[in-house]
Amino acid sequence: MAGAYKTPGVYIVEKDAFPNSVVEVDTAVPAFIGYTEKAQNKGLSLINKPFSISSMAEYENYFGGAPNDSFKIKKLEAELAEKDKKSENTYFSENDVHYEIAQEGHRYYLYHSMKLFFQNGGGKCFIVSVGKFADKKIERSVFESALDELLKEQEPTMVVIPDAMSLGFGDCNTLQQLSLAHCGERMKNRFAILDVHQGYQDKNTAVADADEKNCITQFRNKLGTSFMAYGAAYYPWVNTSIVQVTDLRFTNFINLIDLKKILSDDIDLTMQAPNKKAEIKEIISKIPSGAEGEVADPEYNAEELHKSLFNLCPMYKNVLTVVQEKLNLLPPAAAMAGVYTRVDNSRGVWKAPANVSLSAVLSPVVNISHDDQEDLNVSTTGKSINAVRAFIGEGTLVWGARTLDGNSLDWRYINVRRTMIMLEESIRLATKAYVFEPNVDNTWITIKSMISNFLTSIWKRGGLAGASPEDAFSVHVGLGETMTAVDILEGIMRVTVLVALSRPAEFIEITFQQQMQKS
Known part of the structure; x- marks a missing residue:
């Protein structure tokens, strides 16, 4: 100012010609919570510490590889061969003999879900490891602690917990309620993508571990009514191509004595050539079963033995294929996080993440008809569940764009809620520069101009x-x-900012009517 000058001379005063601008915040930075093989960065533990990655290679570098899933196989009596629809076990038949494959211990979904995320367009994300596979126990409390740790991170905009599907129904339901509260009450700038517990079941089938009629009813009835606009759910689960049959070995079975007998019995049943039968049975006998008194083969090579069995024993290949299909059954939330990222980057957060094909997905586990989806999409409870459907010639598509607050005219659609989060966060961060500025006309005009310029660009x-x-x-x-x-x-x-957000054309009605011939 002129009054501050003491010495005669020429003074240069520079003035800002333009106001501050609003920078659009990232909209697709999911945080994944679950169990990992390891959690380490340069000797420092990453357990319960949100850590940013941007590729599957980075994930494997810091958090390790796939879990070593273990299975049991057993032969069934003919009258027991019909699949128990409430069971998570897999049933199959080979040469009129019936078998059951059951997974031992917990199923860890995070690793394969991360592959599904990146296959569907995923990019930067945060991983919160709540423990290692070796812990052998999945507990709700560790997921709750991870949600508390995420409060310290400002970047994540979505929350996905694939391993919640390994909890019991009650614990899973409580954790999903906490996820919605984390997004809608504590942070107010995040969106939860939820899976339906036991969502591999048909919506008309009663499920285990619950007192409700089916997985959809139990999901809706027990989820509560709070913060529904900050989450979306997807059904059914999907059959993927993430796990390859070459990733599996006989070492994935813990009852190798039973496996050896099943393979030998099948060879006796199907193989006619005596020499060939003896050769394959000799190879089968080399599988180390851990039985008492078993003499180890000094030339035992697990990989060579696996390759020989895979090429010469059809039953062995079929068993591994059944296990592969079981492991490829995944909840869809991680794929949807990738779809959100892909759509945000190509079209913008205001485009509904629907009518989009899923990559690395062969089919939905349950085929949903037009009539089936009516109850999913529009419910008296308001808790809309978005369908994953297969269409002839188009593949597997996401066929729904509603939040769990499906009866709200304000927050019915996912893109409306997420667009508003983006606008709110972008403007909030930009206006922080004016905290403690004079509350006068000049400041008001500057802020109004800054926000108007930003909204014009949007x-x-x-x-x-x-x-x-x-x-x-x-x-x-x-x-x-x-x-x-x-x-x-x-x-x-x-x-006060008033915005007219774009909404998807969810229902398109085309009216046809006959008219009189004019010529």
Whole structure:
């Protein structure tokens, strides 16, 4: 200022010509919570510490590889061969003999879900390891602690917990409620992507571990009513191509004595050539079963033995194929996190993440008809569940775009909720620069101009509805408009932003009518 000058001379004063700008925040940075093989970075533990990665190679570097899933196989009597629809076990038949394969211990979903995420367009994300596979126990409390740790991170915009599907129904349901509260109450800037517990079951089949009629009913009835606008659920689970049959070995079975007998019996049943039969049975006998008194083969090579069995014993290959299909059954939330990322990057967060094909997905586990989806999409409870459906010639598509608050006209659609989160966070971070600035006209005009410029750019890209910026949004700030004299005395600046968000054309009606011949 002129009054500060003491010595005669020429002084240069530079003034900012342009106001601060609003920078659009990232919208697709999911945080995945689950168990890992390891959790280490340069000797430091990453257990319960959110850690950013951007590729599957980085994940494997810091968190290790796939879990060593273990199975038991047994032969069934003919009358027991029909599949128990409540069971998670896999049933199959070979040469009129019936078998059951059951997984031993917990199923860890995170590793394969991460592959599904990156296959569907995923990018930067956070991993919160709650423990190692060696812990042998899945507990709800460790997931709750991970959600508390995520409160310290500002970047994540989505929360996905694939391993919640290995909890019992009650614990899974409670954890999903906590996820919604984390997103909608504590952070207010995140979106939870939920799976339906036991969502591999048909919606008309009663499920185990619950007192409700089916998986959809139990999911809706026990989820509560709080913060539904901050989450979306998807059904059914999907058959993927993530796990290859070459990833599996006979070492994935813990009852190798039974496996050897099953393979030998099948050879006796199907093989006619005596020499060939003896050769294959000799190879089968070399599988180390751990039986008492068994003499180890000094030339034993697990990999060579596996290759020989795979090439010469059809039953062995079929058993591994059944296990492969079981491991490829995955909940869809991680794939949807990838779809959100892909759609956000290509079209913008305001585009509904629906009518999009899923990569590395062969089919939904349950085929949903048009009539079946009516109850999923529109429910008296308001808890809409988005369908994953197969269409002839199009593959597997996401066929729903609703939040769990399906009866709300404000927050019915996923893209509306997520767009509003983006606008709120972008403007909030930009206006932090004006905290403690004078609460006067000049500041008000600057803030209004800054927000208007930002919203104009969003409108030009199709993020807001309206033929002109005036139709799409308006920004209000000032004495007598949004504030009283008392507000100013108390140091409060109130800014009101009105936006017209674009909504998807969920139902398209085309009317046909005959008309009179004109010529």
